[in-house]
Amino acid sequence: MRKLYIFIGLIISCSSTFCYAESKIDLKGFHGKLRAQLHELGYLSELNDKYQLRLTEVTIDPQGYMKDHHHSGPGIRCVISGELTYVINSQKTLYKTGDCFTERGDITHTSANAKNKPVKLLNFELLPGSVKDNENSLQPVR
Template structure:
């Protein structure tokens, strides 16, 4: 099994593991793919990391880089992401977005800002080179 398939299987298990068990034989459940991103070939050893980002209203994250690819899921609020192509996108609760490895944000700018009136919470899944 390739590293990419192992990582995808791990994410699926994490997501399915969060579905509560049925209480009766006729109880129903469903799953839906929220987002999908091709990663290409990965060589070497990688680890999966999951982080909960919580931002107060108006909080901003300075310019930074990503060591590996990752999906983001906005749980609450809204986050504005500034991309290195000059565009800014706003992702609201229930939205997903992908951040590639390397520098994803413009130099000299805040890369992400909470644009909601309240707290913004984002669940971050990353595939990182094992250290």
Template sequence: MRALTLRLYEDLLPAGCPPVFLPATPRALYVVDGGLTLEGPDDGQWLTAGTARVSQDCTTLIGDQTDTRIWRWELTEASTPAAPALPSAPSTSTTLKLEADVALDPRFDWLMRCDEVGFPPGGVALTHVHQGPGIRICASGEISIETQGTRHTHAPGEAWFELGPAPVLAPTTEDTPTRFVRCFLLPRAVRSRSSIRYVRPEDADAPKVQTYRVFAERDIDLPA
């Protein structure tokens, strides 16, 4: 198994800040508020609030004339320390929301996916597993995660890690709709397919209330 670490940061880029340069590593970037342009070696893409990009190349962040807040997931070697700030960008601020060690089977090739899951009030994700690990963050509403004998409730801005093969039951608040954004790692054979599997046969056939929107996914090379 490859010893790697997945981290989720929240970055704040003030209006008009100079371009920010990020080194190459598998990463997903999701724009929470505002907007920015992402430039890679061969292309560029404008992202507005509620959109995301996945890449593993060196990336340039070019902010807008408004304040921009992004969630940034990065996969690195386990020995790579967390970065307390964006490189050479003193006008920005960075918060490490969560980090988790992940062990990926080297017999698989892997991809990184960034997507969004939404629930109506009182919706629940029935007991399930996934094909790989990932970090989620609540964007609105409230969700409880029951797994491995524990239960934790997450409000907007709070993140959690799911191992993948460990069963999870996820009820949400009855007061409002709930939405979370996630970045997770999956075998490439799962490309363009759902990664969820229900533990109990009766749940597999039960009506599902959650909705999904895949923002981006791409094949990645694991950090050396």
């Protein structure tokens, strides 16, 4: 059983915190915590080291925002509490608790919490294997 725990520990890294402030994106009140990360992709072994799966829990403070940005890869976002205002291609959408949506990664968008209580999201992402374990997936608009 001990070997199983060691094996799982090598594959999944849990509870690391991302520093979004280090990105070159105009933002306020975003906090990310890495919940799980998978580098070895089982039967998809030809993708090992080329891609990784990542789950991040993101908290957005009241009145928090993230201006124009995109990501290193595509993902699925699920709102687990609060309301997220999301703008892509000038179209504004309000996502509420229980809503999930997808992002391609390569399309510029903004996110904001216009309410007076925090928003919590689960971000599931497919990222290049070159993204470091302690790096967030944010990319500035070029």
